[in-house]
Amino acid sequence: MSPSRIASRILRVKPSPSSAAADRAAALRRAGKKIVNLVVGEPDFDTPRHIREAACAAIERGETRYTQNAGTPALRQAIADKLSRENALRYDPKQIVVTCGAKHAIFNALSVTVEPGDEVLIPAPYWVSYPDMVIACEGTPVVLPCAESNDFKLDAATLRAALTPRSRWLLLNSPTNPTGATYTREDLRALADVLLDFPDVLVLTDDIYEHISYTDGPLVHLGAVEPALLPRLVIVNGVSKTYAMTGWRIGYAAGPEDIIGAMETLQSQSTSNACSVSQAAALAALEGDQTFVREAVLTYRSRRDRAVERINATPGLSCRAPGGAFYLFVNCQGAIDRTTAGGRFLANDTDVVMYLLEEKGVAVIAGAAYGTPGYFRMSIATSIDVIEEGIRLMGEAFSDLR
Numbered sequence: 001m002s003p004s005r006i007a008s009r010i011l012r013v014k015p016s017p018s019s020a021a022a023d024r025a026a027a028l029r030r031a032g033k034k035i036v037n038l039v040v041g042e043p044d045f046d047t048p049r050h051i052r053e054a055a056c057a058a059i060e061r062g063e064t065r066y067t068q069n070a071g072t073p074a075l076r077q078a079i080a081d082k083l084s085r086e087n088a089l090r091y092d093p094k095q096i097v098v099t100c101g102a103k104h105a106i107f108n109a110l111s112v113t114v115e116p117g118d119e120v121l122i123p124a125p126y127w128v129s130y131p132d133m134v135i136a137c138e139g140t141p142v143v144l145p146c147a148e149s150n151d152f153k154l155d156a157a158t159l160r161a162a163l164t165p166r167s168r169w170l171l172l173n174s175p176t177n178p179t180g181a182t183y184t185r186e187d188l189r190a191l192a193d194v195l196l197d198f199p200d201v202l203v204l205t206d207d208i209y210e211h212i213s214y215t216d217g218p219l220v221h222l223g224a225v226e227p228a229l230l231p232r233l234v235i236v237n238g239v240s241k242t243y244a245m246t247g248w249r250i251g252y253a254a255g256p257e258d259i260i261g262a263m264e265t266l267q268s269q270s271t272s273n274a275c276s277v278s279q280a281a282a283l284a285a286l287e288g289d290q291t292f293v294r295e296a297v298l299t300y301r302s303r304r305d306r307a308v309e310r311i312n313a314t315p316g317l318s319c320r321a322p323g324g325a326f327y328l329f330v331n332c333q334g335a336i337d338r339t340t341a342g343g344r345f346l347a348n349d350t351d352v353v354m355y356l357l358e359e360k361g362v363a364v365i366a367g368a369a370y371g372t373p374g375y376f377r378m379s380i381a382t383s384i385d386v387i388e389e390g391i392r393l394m395g396e397a398f399s400d401l402r
């Protein structure tokens with residue numbers, strides 16, 4: 001097909017680098033190569049039984065038809081209850097829309113608000129989809145680099161310096177994919193103080209890793225830290241990561257009625273409701289027993305502790321202990337500008353990642369994909385044996401760099 005048939009805004013959108021890395025690893029595996037896959041961006045657990053059973057029961061009850069475009073009243077109420085219980089935020093169910101995953105919620109929120117050329121501020125390292133979603137909506141992504149020395153968090157001065165009259169959104173993701181950076185009450189207070197000076201800027205918090213947290217006590221929400229931001233705050237969350245439900249495709253957004261209403265209208269003319277059966281499952285996830293979540297986090301935490309220790313004992317590599325999510329963002333600058341024992345020159349993180357994949361069969365994702373070269377992301381959402389083997393092979397790969 002001639003590229004000219006495709007709309008220019010879509011031609012500018014790149015395919016997701018994480019899907020590309022997963023595809024490359026799968027292709028090598030099909031070709032018979034043993035691959036240690038540290039690319040995965042989803043829990044390695046099955047969806048808990050009580051959630052699966054709730055879905056089966058919904059099917060048997062005949063809940064297999066269209067629901068309201070914005071989601072079933074029961075699920076929207078459960079989300080409102082969750083926001084009140086866990087985040088100290090009061091939302092009416094009509095301020096909530098259920099979407100086909102958190103990704104869909106973010107895309108729709110941007111779609112209904114971004115005018116051509118509007119700037120969307122994105123702290124880097126960022127989740128790979130943010131800039132391309134903005135581009136698909138004809139906005140301009142403005143990347144704000146965040147230093148490793150500040151735990152990869154956005155600071156108030158960087159935010160203030162980036163805000164312009166064209167700024168439409170700030171996208172804030174905590175805990176962050178790919179770094180696990182987790183904003184404290186003080187961090188949020190400082191950002192809120194800047195935002196109060198720019199009343200036209202909307203703020204989207206992507207809370208999808210909220211429960212995958214290794215910090216003590218519950219996470220504080222920006223909206224609870226500064227309630228004056230609520231009229232321009234859109235909260236995005238979902239059940240994918242917390243309840244090992246990535247394939248069920250249930251996310252949601254909560255926010256001011258005009259934005260949520262516009263998202264609902266867009267959804268009514270595009271996807272309609274999220275899957276009815278998945279909505280019943282999500283209801284059971286939010287309202288049911290939470291033991292699974294606690295156990296999963298303990299498992300991730302022990303993997304994190306072990307993996308961080310082993311990475312920091314590997315020459316050429318280092319990483320900080322992430323405060324949440326299930327990734328390590330590994331500094332590989334010690335391996336860059338060096339030559340491997342086999343005579344391969346590693347000019348950047350992409351070379352490092354290709355070397356690890358092609359020579360050692362270890363699949364990770366280059367930091368460049370997250371707007372931050374010099375690093376790579378490795379997942380800990382896989383068994384400790386796979387993680388240990390991957391790091392052992394990394395050690396082998398970098399043992400005699402020249």
Ligand code: PMP
Binds near residue numbers: 041102104176177208
């Ligand atoms: N936000 C972030 C930061 C993510 O990492 C992901 C999943 N990779 C999503 C949103 C999308 O989640 P969902 O499966 O609910 O669409």
